[in-house]
Amino acid sequence: MAQPEIVDVVVLGLGVGGEEVAGRLAEAGLTVVGIERNLVGGECPYWGCIPSKMMIRAANAIAEARRVGGLAGTAQVSPDWATVAKRIREEATDGWDDRVAVRRFTDKGGRFVRGGGRLDGPGRVRVGEQVFQARHGIVLGTGTRPSVPPVDGLADTPYWTNREAIEVEELPGSLLVLGGGAIGLELAQVFARFGVRVTVVEALDRVLAVEEPEASEAAAAALRADGVEIRTGVKAARVEHGTEGFTLRGTEDEEFTAERLLVVTGRRAHLDELGLETIGVDAGGRYLPVDDRLRVTEGVWAVGDVTGEGAFTHIAMYQAAIIVADVLDHLRRAEGGADPSGTASVVGGAVGVASSLAATGSSGSAGSVPRADYRALPRVTFTDPEIGAVGLTEEQARERGINVQVGFTQLASSTRGWINKTDEVGFIKLVADADQGVLIGATSAGPAGGEVLSALVVAVHAAVPLTQLRHMIYAYPTFHRAISEALGKLRS
Ligand SMILES: Cc1cc2nc3c(=O)[nH]c(=O)nc-3n(C[C@H](O)[C@H](O)[C@H](O)COP(=O)(O)OP(=O)(O)OC[C@H]3O[C@@H](n4cnc5c(N)ncnc54)[C@H](O)[C@@H]3O)c2cc1C
Numbered sequence: 001m002a003q004p005e006i007v008d009v010v011v012l013g014l015g016v017g018g019e020e021v022a023g024r025l026a027e028a029g030l031t032v033v034g035i036e037r038n039l040v041g042g043e044c045p046y047w048g049c050i051p052s053k054m055m056i057r058a059a060n061a062i063a064e065a066r067r068v069g070g071l072a073g074t075a076q077v078s079p080d081w082a083t084v085a086k087r088i089r090e091e092a093t094d095g096w097d098d099r100v101a102v103r104r105f106t107d108k109g110g111r112f113v114r115g116g117g118r119l120d121g122p123g124r125v126r127v128g129e130q131v132f133q134a135r136h137g138i139v140l141g142t143g144t145r146p147s148v149p150p151v152d153g154l155a156d157t158p159y160w161t162n163r164e165a166i167e168v169e170e171l172p173g174s175l176l177v178l179g180g181g182a183i184g185l186e187l188a189q190v191f192a193r194f195g196v197r198v199t200v201v202e203a204l205d206r207v208l209a210v211e212e213p214e215a216s217e218a219a220a221a222a223l224r225a226d227g228v229e230i231r232t233g234v235k236a237a238r239v240e241h242g243t244e245g246f247t248l249r250g251t252e253d254e255e256f257t258a259e260r261l262l263v264v265t266g267r268r269a270h271l272d273e274l275g276l277e278t279i280g281v282d283a284g285g286r287y288l289p290v291d292d293r294l295r296v297t298e299g300v301w302a303v304g305d306v307t308g309e310g311a312f313t314h315i316a317m318y319q320a321a322i323i324v325a326d327v328l329d330h331l332r333r334a335e336g337g338a339d340p341s342g343t344a345s346v347v348g349g350a351v352g353v354a355s356s357l358a359a360t361g362s363s364g365s366a367g368s369v370p371r372a373d374y375r376a377l378p379r380v381t382f383t384d385p386e387i388g389a390v391g392l393t394e395e396q397a398r399e400r401g402i403n404v405q406v407g408f409t410q411l412a413s414s415t416r417g418w419i420n421k422t423d424e425v426g427f428i429k430l431v432a433d434a435d436q437g438v439l440i441g442a443t444s445a446g447p448a449g450g451e452v453l454s455a456l457v458v459a460v461h462a463a464v465p466l467t468q469l470r471h472m473i474y475a476y477p478t479f480h481r482a483i484s485e486a487l488g489k490l491r492s
Contacts (some may be wrong), residue, residue: 009135009136010137013304015044015304017303018304022318024324039249043396046166047166048166055166088166102411113127118273119278137327140300144311149236153239159261162187172258174199175198175199175262177264178263179265185207192228203235208381217382218427237250294372308371315374374462389443390456412426415477426445427443439469
């Protein structure tokens with residue numbers, strides 16, 4: 001058996017979260033081994049956020065050109081998917097090659113190991129024949145993979161996940177999208193705008209079910225306007241594939257056919273592959289439970305989607321900063337400021353990083369490691385209109401027994417909404433805690449819903465008193481000025 005190689009930190013999985021932790025700890029002077037079995041950077045740059053937003057940018061350009069009719073004369077658009085596919089291949093993913101990303105990590109002083117790794121007892125990680133013993137910690141950033149429902153026949157068909165949908169070079173004539181969550185809706189709208197006949201099939205009674213009902217309605221209306229057929233309350237029972245394409249049957253005998261089937265019904269962590277049992281951690285859950293410093297157990301941290309705290313790149317980055325501070329703080333305390341391992345610069349770095357994070361962190365007191373706080377978690381569904389949301393929905397707030405006030409206004413009734421003319425689908429919805437006099441949740445749907453959201457995130461994050469928000473000056477005529485209107489309508 002190979003002798004373990006002793007290093008400071010091992011990071012397993014170099015997606016968004018793992019790469020950030022590994023790179024920053026390496027920059028701080030630690031010996032860091034980063035292990036990745038696929039592409040450094042993970043899902044976001046190659047099959048997620050970045051290429052999907054490139055697709056959306058292109059589809060929105062088409063939609064905007066089609067709006068010229070009511071505003072500025074005539075414009076002719078001839079959508080061409082080849083331009084989008086080329087941009088994704090060449091500009092976003094380098095043809096799904098991570099050489100640049102690997103160099104980004106090794107240039108910071110990290111050591112890169114390609115391969116699938118697993119825990120091999122306390123402090124140890126194995127990659128094939130190589131074993132690493134981590135002196136100061138192991139960070140698990142292994143992410144998630146698509147969760148495919150156990151629908152009869154589905155597993156035997158060549159269905160798409162987000163990966164095939166992002167890599168597609170030639171569009172099909174028709175597409176069934178199983179799953180009406182954010183990813184399903186974003187991709188459905190893109191493909192529809194490029195001329196694909198798209199049907200979205202959702203088991204729940206509304207699309208975008210985790211958000212406000214008004215958000216679901218706005219998204220569904222917009223997609224329908226783009227020609228997408230939306231079928232809710234349909235539980236898939238069976239999938240068949242033949243020369244003509246896919247047939248999906250629902251439990252109530254509904255039948256849908258299309259050339260391609262895209263399955264986007266959520267994601268799940270694969271904890272059983274990580275060797276968690278070798279460190280006494282239960283691998284039976286859906287995600288890896290962590291505390292507010294992202295610790296799984298002594299000396300083991302987890303970052304990103306694997307923690308189940310919200311599958312967003314910004315969550316992974318947020319958590320990564322806390323882990324870096326905690327690992328360095330841990331190391332400084334363990335070494336008592338001394339330099340037994342020749343890491344004097346690291347100890348110095350620890351103080352610097354930890355204290356600068358505490359200075360910018362929301363919930364850490366000065367000099368302490370900041371604690372994770374998801375109260376003001378922002379999320380954006382990049383449909384057109386964009387749907388941004390932060391904090392609790394009205395229903396979630398009521399379920400918690402909060403004395404809720406709600407304020408709602410349509411963007412169309414604002415000056416900017418009226419000027420905009422073509423994007424009348426959009427609104428601001430505010431959820432306030434009447435006893436505390438602060439916003440605890442908000443949704444902003446509209447042409448720039450994700451950007452307007454930022455003001456609402458500040459309000460929820462910093463618990464800005466409603467009296468202050470009411471006395472703010474909102475620039476005229478902006479979309480965000482509708483926040484002021486919604487504040488004026490807050491009622492129990
Ligand atoms: C279509 C789509 C669109 C999205 N759009 C957005 C968006 O607009 N905004 C947003 O914030 N988020 C978006 N997301 C979510 C975002 O991509 C994820 O939240 C983010 O990638 C999570 O990063 P992570 O580091 O936790 O995991 P991942 O990016 O999944 O990385 C985990 C890495 O670990 C590696 N790995 C796993 N197991 C092992 C092992 N045993 N050994 C070695 N390596 C291993 C994997 O190969 C992978 O590279 C989108 C996702 C999808 C699918």
